[in-house]
Amino acid sequence: xxxxxxxxxxxxxxxxxxxxxxxxxxxxxxxxxxxxxxxxxxxxxxxxxxxxxxxxxxxxxxxxxxxxxxxxxxxxxxxxxxxxxxxxxxxxxxxxxxxxxxxxxxxxxxxxxxxxxxxxxxxxxxxxxxxxxxxxxxxxxxxxxxxxxxxxxxxxxxxxxxxxxxxxxxxxxxxxxxxxxxxxxxxxxxxxxxxxxxxxxxxxxxxxxxxxxxxxxxxxxxxxxxxxxxxxxxxxxxxxxxxxxxxxxxxxxxxxxxxxxxxxxxxxxxxxxxxxxxxxxxxxxxxxxxxxxxxxxxxxxxxxxxxxxxx
Amino acid sequence: xxxxxxxxxxxxxxxxxxxxxxxxxxxxxxxxxxxxxxxxxxxxxxxxxxxxxxxxxxxxxxxxxxxxxxxxxxxxxxxxxxxxxxxxxxxxxxxxxxxxxxxxxxxxxxxxxxxxxxxxxxxxxxxxxxxxxxxxxxxxxxxxxxxxxxxxxxxxxxxxxxxxxxxxxxxxxxxxxxxxxxxxxxxxxxxxxxxxxxxxxxxxxxxxxxxxxxxxxxxxxxxxxxxxxxxxxxxxxxxxxxxxxxxxxxxxxxxxxxxxxxxxxxxxxxxxxxxxxxxxxxxxxxxxxxxxxxxxxxxxxxxxxxxxxxxxxxxxxxxxxxxxxxxxxxxxxxxxxxxxxxxxxxxxxxxxxxxxxxxxxxxxxxxxxxxxxxxxxxxxxxxxxxxxxxxxxxxxxxxxxxxxxxxxxxxxxxxxxxxxxxxxxxxxxxxxxxxxxxxxxxxxxxxxxxxxxxxxxxxxxxxxxxxxxxxxxxxxxxxxxxxxxxxxxxxxxxxxxxxxxxxxxxxxxxxxxxxxxxxxxxxxxxxxxxxxxxxxxxxxxxxxxxxxxxxxxxxxxxxxxxxxxxxxxxxxxxxxxxxxxxxxxxxxxxxxxxxxxxxxxxxxxxxxxxxxxxxxxxxxxxxxxxxxxxxxxxxxx
Numbered sequence: 001x002x003x004x005x006x007x008x009x010x011x012x013x014x015x016x017x018x019x020x021x022x023x024x025x026x027x028x029x030x031x032x033x034x035x036x037x038x039x040x041x042x043x044x045x046x047x048x049x050x051x052x053x054x055x056x057x058x059x060x061x062x063x064x065x066x067x068x069x070x071x072x073x074x075x076x077x078x079x080x081x082x083x084x085x086x087x088x089x090x091x092x093x094x095x096x097x098x099x100x101x102x103x104x105x106x107x108x109x110x111x112x113x114x115x116x117x118x119x120x121x122x123x124x125x126x127x128x129x130x131x132x133x134x135x136x137x138x139x140x141x142x143x144x145x146x147x148x149x150x151x152x153x154x155x156x157x158x159x160x161x162x163x164x165x166x167x168x169x170x171x172x173x174x175x176x177x178x179x180x181x182x183x184x185x186x187x188x189x190x191x192x193x194x195x196x197x198x199x200x201x202x203x204x205x206x207x208x209x210x211x212x213x214x215x216x217x218x219x220x221x222x223x224x225x226x227x228x229x230x231x232x233x234x235x236x237x238x239x240x241x242x243x244x245x246x247x248x249x250x251x252x253x254x255x256x257x258x259x260x261x262x263x264x265x266x267x268x269x270x271x272x273x274x275x276x277x278x279x280x281x282x283x284x285x286x287x288x289x290x291x292x293x294x295x296x297x298x299x300x301x302x303x304x305x306x307x308x309x310x311x
Numbered sequence: 312x313x314x315x316x317x318x319x320x321x322x323x324x325x326x327x328x329x330x331x332x333x334x335x336x337x338x339x340x341x342x343x344x345x346x347x348x349x350x351x352x353x354x355x356x357x358x359x360x361x362x363x364x365x366x367x368x369x370x371x372x373x374x375x376x377x378x379x380x381x382x383x384x385x386x387x388x389x390x391x392x393x394x395x396x397x398x399x400x401x402x403x404x405x406x407x408x409x410x411x412x413x414x415x416x417x418x419x420x421x422x423x424x425x426x427x428x429x430x431x432x433x434x435x436x437x438x439x440x441x442x443x444x445x446x447x448x449x450x451x452x453x454x455x456x457x458x459x460x461x462x463x464x465x466x467x468x469x470x471x472x473x474x475x476x477x478x479x480x481x482x483x484x485x486x487x488x489x490x491x492x493x494x495x496x497x498x499x500x501x502x503x504x505x506x507x508x509x510x511x512x513x514x515x516x517x518x519x520x521x522x523x524x525x526x527x528x529x530x531x532x533x534x535x536x537x538x539x540x541x542x543x544x545x546x547x548x549x550x551x552x553x554x555x556x557x558x559x560x561x562x563x564x565x566x567x568x569x570x571x572x573x574x575x576x577x578x579x580x581x582x583x584x585x586x587x588x589x590x591x592x593x594x595x596x597x598x599x600x601x602x603x604x605x606x607x608x609x610x611x612x613x614x615x616x617x618x619x620x621x622x623x624x625x626x627x628x629x630x631x632x633x634x635x636x637x638x639x640x641x642x643x644x645x646x647x648x649x650x651x652x653x654x655x656x657x658x659x660x661x662x663x664x665x666x667x668x669x670x671x672x673x674x675x676x677x678x679x680x681x682x683x684x685x686x687x688x689x690x691x692x693x694x695x696x697x698x699x700x701x702x703x704x705x706x707x708x709x710x711x712x713x714x715x716x717x718x719x720x721x722x723x724x725x726x727x728x729x730x731x732x733x734x735x736x737x738x739x740x741x742x743x744x745x746x747x748x749x750x751x752x753x754x755x756x757x758x759x760x761x762x763x764x765x766x767x768x769x770x771x772x773x774x775x776x777x778x779x780x781x782x783x784x785x786x787x788x789x790x791x792x793x794x795x796x797x798x799x800x801x802x803x804x805x806x807x808x809x810x811x812x813x814x815x816x817x818x819x820x821x822x823x824x825x826x827x828x829x830x831x832x833x834x835x836x837x838x839x840x841x842x843x844x845x846x847x848x849x850x851x852x853x854x855x856x857x858x859x860x861x862x863x864x865x866x867x868x869x870x871x872x873x874x875x876x877x878x879x880x881x882x883x884x885x886x887x888x889x890x891x892x893x894x895x896x897x898x899x900x901x902x903x904x905x906x907x908x909x910x911x912x913x914x915x916x917x918x919x920x921x922x923x924x925x926x927x928x929x930x931x932x933x934x935x936x937x938x939x940x941x942x943x944x945x946x947x948x
Contacts, residue, residue, distance in 0.1 A: 107345035118345075205346035233345065243339040246347040249939065253347045254339055268349050 012115055014168035018127035025297050026128055030136035031093050032304075032311035033197060033222060041092045059083040093138040094157070094196030096189035096219075097126045098182065099171070101146035103248045104205045105228070106176035112247060114176040117292040118228050122201045123171040124296045125226055129199055130167045132300065132310055134160060141193065142167055145185035146178025147206070147248065152185040153178060157193065177248075183208075183215045190219035197222040199309065200285075203229060204276050206248070213276070217283020224286040224309050227276055231293060234269065238262070312391050315915065319386030325379045333372055371931060378927040385920035393914040396431055398497030400440045400456060402486045403428050406502035406523070407447035407470050408477035409811065409881035413503070413527055413622040420524040424501040425467045427521060431499070432463035442489050446502075448473035448812055448849035450481030455489060473849035474624050475812010475878045477502070479510035487515060504888050522888050527621035528555025530579070531882035532563075535604045535628035535808065535874075537591075545632060549587045549604045553579035554883050559618045560610035565589055567632070568600045576609070593632060600632045601853050601872060621884055625877035629853050630808055638662065638801060643669050644682035649784035650697070653793035654680075661797070678801040683777060690769035693800035698742070698777040705766045706746040706773065709758075716741045716755035716776075725752045727763050727772065727795045731788045739780035749773060763799070772796045808874040811851045815875075817844040820868035823858040828873070830854060848875040 059075055062082035072085040099122050108116035130140045140163065144153040153174065158166050182202065189198050198219040202212070204227055216223045241256045255261055273289065280287035286307045290299050304310040314320070344350070368376075405428060411421040418426075432441055435458060443454040443466050454466035479500070490496040498518040500506065506514065534550035553559045558581055564574040573589040591602065605627040608618035620626065638661045640654060646665075654663050669687045673679060679694040685701025686694065694703075702708060716738055721728060733753060743758035748766055751759030762773040778784050783792075809815040817826060819841045826844060828837040831852025839846060848854060854873040 104345040107343075110343055203345075205348050207348060230345070233349075236344070241339045242342040244342050244344045244347050244350050247343050247345055249347075251347055251351075251939075252341075253350045255350055264352070265349060268352055272349055 012120070012123070012172040014165065014172050016115075016120070017123045017168050017171045018131060022124075022128065022297050023131055026131050026300060027135065029132045029301060029305070029310050031095060031129075031133040031138050031197070032308045033093060055087060057086040059085060093133065093136075094194045094221075095129065095133040095138055095140045096143065096193075096196065096198045096221075097129055097140065098143045098145065098185045098189055098198065098200045098202075099123065099126050099174070100182060100200075100202035100228075101144050101174055101176050101178035102203075102206070103147070103177040105203055107247050108230075112176060114174065116176070118203055118230050119176050121290065121292040121296065122226075122228050123174070125201055125228070125290065125299065126199075127168055127171050128296055128300045129304075129310075130158070131164055134158065134164045134167075138196075139163070140167060141189070142170055143185045143189055144170070144174050144178050145180040145182045146176065147181065148177050148179045150179030152180030152188060154185070154188055154192075182212045186212065186215040186219065190215075190221075195220045197224065197309070199224045199226060201226045201228060203227070203233070204272075205233065209276065210279055213279045213283055213285065217280075217285050222286070222309070223284065224288070224304075224307065225276070225280050226299075227273075227287065227289040229273075229289060229291055231291060234291070236265065312389055315388035315390050317387055319388065320383050322383035322386050323380065325383075326376060329372070329375055329379065333368060370934065374927050374931045378924045381920050381927070382924045385917040385924065388915055388917045389920070390915040397434055397436070397439050397441070399438065399495035400442065400490065400497070401431065402442045402444065402489055402496060402498045403431065404444045404446055404479070404482045404486060404498065404500040404502075405467075405470055406477045406479070406500070406504075407445045407472040408503075409472070409474040409624055409877060410503055410622065410884060411477075411523070412472055412474075412624055413524060413529070413884050415524045415527065415621075420503050421470065421472055424521075424523045425470065427501055427523070428467055429460075429464050432460040435460050435463075442486075443467065444482045444485050444489075445470045446477040446479050446482035447471055448475060448478065448847055450478045450485050452485055452489065456491075473812050474851045474875075474881070475810065475849060476507075476880060479506050480513055483510050483513040483515070483518075487513065490515065502888075503884075504886050524884070526556075526885035528553075528557065528559070528619040529622045529625070529882055529884045530554070530559060530561050530606050530608055530618075530620045531622070531625035531877065531879070532604050532606050532628040533584070533625075533879045533882065535602070535630045535876065537602060537630045537632060545591050545593060545602075547573070547587075547589045547591055547602060547604065547630070549589065549628070550584060551577055551579065551587065551606050552582075552584040552879075552882070554582060554885065555612075555619065556581050556885070557612040557614070558583075559608060559612060561606045561618070562609050563587060563604065563606050565591060566603045566605070567591060567593065569603075572602070577606075599872065601874070602630045602632060604628045604630075622882060624811075624851055625879075625882045627851070628808065628876040629851070629874035631853070631872045631874050638677050638797070639675060640664070640678045640680060640797075640801075641666055641670075641673070641676045642680040642682060643667070644680075644684035644697075647682050647697075647778065649778055649789065650680065650682055650793075653784070653790045654797070656790050678797060690766050690771060693770045694766075694772075695796055695800060696771060696773040698774060698780075702744070703766055703771075705748055706744055708742055709745045710743040712740050712742045713755075713757045714740050716757055716760060718753055718760065719756055720751070720754040722750070722752045725750075725763065726799050727752050727761070727792065729791075729795055731792045731795065732786075733783075733788055736781065736783050736786055736788070738776045738783075741776040744773065744775050746773065770800050772800055808876045809848050810878050811848055811875050812878050812881075813848070815846045815848055815873065817846055817856060817871075817873075819844050820858060822860055823868050824861040825859040827857045827859065828854050829857070831875070846873075848873070851875050851877050 059072060060083065062071060062084050066084050070084045072083050075083045103112045105122060106112045106114055106116040106119040126142060130142065133140045139157050139159040141157045142155050155170055186200065198216065198221055200216050213225065216225060238255065238257050244253045244255055277287050286309060288303050288307060300310055405424050407421065411424065412419050415423055428443065435441060440456040440458050441454065441463055442456050443463060445451050445453050453469050454463055457463060486498050498515050499521055500518060501521045501523055503522065503524045531552050531554060532549060533552050536548040537545045547565055549563060551561060551563055559579045561577045561579060562574065563577055565572045572591050575587055575589065577585045579585055608620045611617055640661055640663045642650060642663060642665050651663065654661055668684065669679065669681065673692045676692050679692050681694060681699050682697040683700060686696050686699040686703045688704050690703050718733055718736060721733060738760065741755065741760055744762065746762055749762035749764035749771065752763050753761035760775050764771060783789050824841045826839045828839065828846050830850050831854060832850060837846060852875060854875060856871040856873055858868040858870065
């Protein structure tokens, strides 16, 4: 008999992760941004540097060496000194998506499966975000971390349509549970490549989630936490007293099926959700909760748009 | 095994709640969930809905049960009865006699005793003290009531073995003095032989004798004596003994001041003794020389192994050749050129004075020569009488002088006639004499011509004829016979050698106010006062005695040599000894025989059991950690 704790290598396809209808529905969306980016290539996002765009940015005093064509004669006459006209620059955004591939994400039906509800939802959210970014000319890097021993699956930077295919292949074939620590993955996401937004997709069902959120908040770009929960996480079914075994740690907890236990669980769940929200706010990260049976497209087009992650 | 606190077993009652816990514990179904993060505060190990369910002992149950059992036994303080090597205050008496220097297969008996004491010191527990007494020539306290094992080891290095017997009696007196009233004192004597009778009476009750070493073969020179053989030569009397159970071969060698003088190969029966008489031809310069008799094992025994000799200190004995230096001779009678010349030529260092008559005070005279003069009635010093005109008591002239007596009998074995040829001697006239206490050494038909023996307290040589009426002074034999007479009469016999370990009373020469004795090994010199010139000689060999005088009262007397030989009692390495570990006074038993120790103690091991309890708890923690690690690995896989 197969050990229910054993995970599976993803048997999904790219179409399972991101269906053509959904891809089509995301066509009008672009990656948003709450701050300026600093990309290597020209893009559609306000850059932290000045450039040669038409949009006026500001004036500054002329210094020897400046291109005389940038002199703003009218402004210089008004101020009585030579001023140079500065224009905005627009760069591409470098989006990092850190996907939690731990056992709790893939747990469904008494076993860990890459096609489990939360795992699949996380891959779909990540694929949708990647598609939105790539469609806007930005580049994307997907990092997979499952909590197990071993390195983080950092993956390459992807750009364009071919990059989307590569991202979909990686998300479809990623094993569950995977290897690597989320904190390490966030550290690599923040430390490698140009400044850009970071999105963490996780269920936060581990005791070290405050530390993970602190690592997310330490990223230099816009940080977003997509909190994925399942219906079972929110409202577990417990008909009888049981000894619950954590699929990740095998820690055992004896619980009763009395109503009081359900009430206390609900209180504890609300505390947990509230704490996750507060901690994200404390580190300056956007927070969005998504239940695994909800529509991913709706998440991207409505709720993330409201947060400014997607425009 | 006994339990010092049996009530501690009541803690076994804790097994009841443990078993009850497993009887009443709910058997809930296991259910795998994504995470127990939100469930953990709700952990509620409720009792089973149906009590008294059959217990399902798991690993934790057995570990906890074992910990309870071990802990209960530990609280009950189990203890084992063990031999008790040490008491509250242990006094160790270490035999430092000569026999303790015997080799026991690479280490001496003394070294074995040191190791045994070091082992005992290493077992010192809290509140236990140890004292060490060395029973050497004089008993000495090396360590007094110390709790420090390292101090005991340092003290052992100060054990200075003597070549003589051990002062067991003194050591046991010191042991009795070290014991404090009311304390538990254990006295252990580490020795290789039985305690002497004088020590038995002093042995504290409960004293244990630890025997060191076993039966070992040994060759020993038990005796060396030098006797005059005439003509300045001496004969060495040597007694060699094989103290082993097998026949042994040995080479005996005599050396005079380090130069080989004589030797002989000996074949000694098991525990047999050979007595050897070897002549030593010594010249004038050999006076005061040191004669060393040394024996070396040779050949193999019946087993094919080399002849063994376990104790080296008794392989040599020493003697000092007597010296005539400073011999004071008083010649009484008319001048006699022949006598004067013979004394001067034949006796080196002689001091000759002349007198017309025998004085009353002969205190400064070593030898009296009465030549054609009346002899005193009572002789008090060694005397050479040559045709005395007056005979001493004990000598009579039964007949008138005879003319031209011929020599008809010569006792060639007498030292007086050693190397003396009287075949050409002619005598004009001789007085027949009768002296029952004297022996006729040279005789004629009418009676003895030369007599020798003892008259009263003095040795006497009596010539019954006038030298001037004989051709003896013209013969080669004359200086020889004079030298023999002087040596036989007043020659200083080799003093009997001292025995190591005993006190020696020195003969202080006139004028000396003190002495400085230097041991054979050149160790620290011993200073003595002339009023109490008793020297302790713990080492064998030749001691040098240097005399001192007060201020500038005159030249110091010549230094003297003192030969010190091993104690024959220390040579027997197979003597009876008590069983090791037996109380003192136990009759001797075979070496190595096992004996029951007379003291027992309790070795409590409750702490070890408590350590076992902690180990079980730690084991449970480790196993749980291992399970968790395996789980994480399994999840990761």
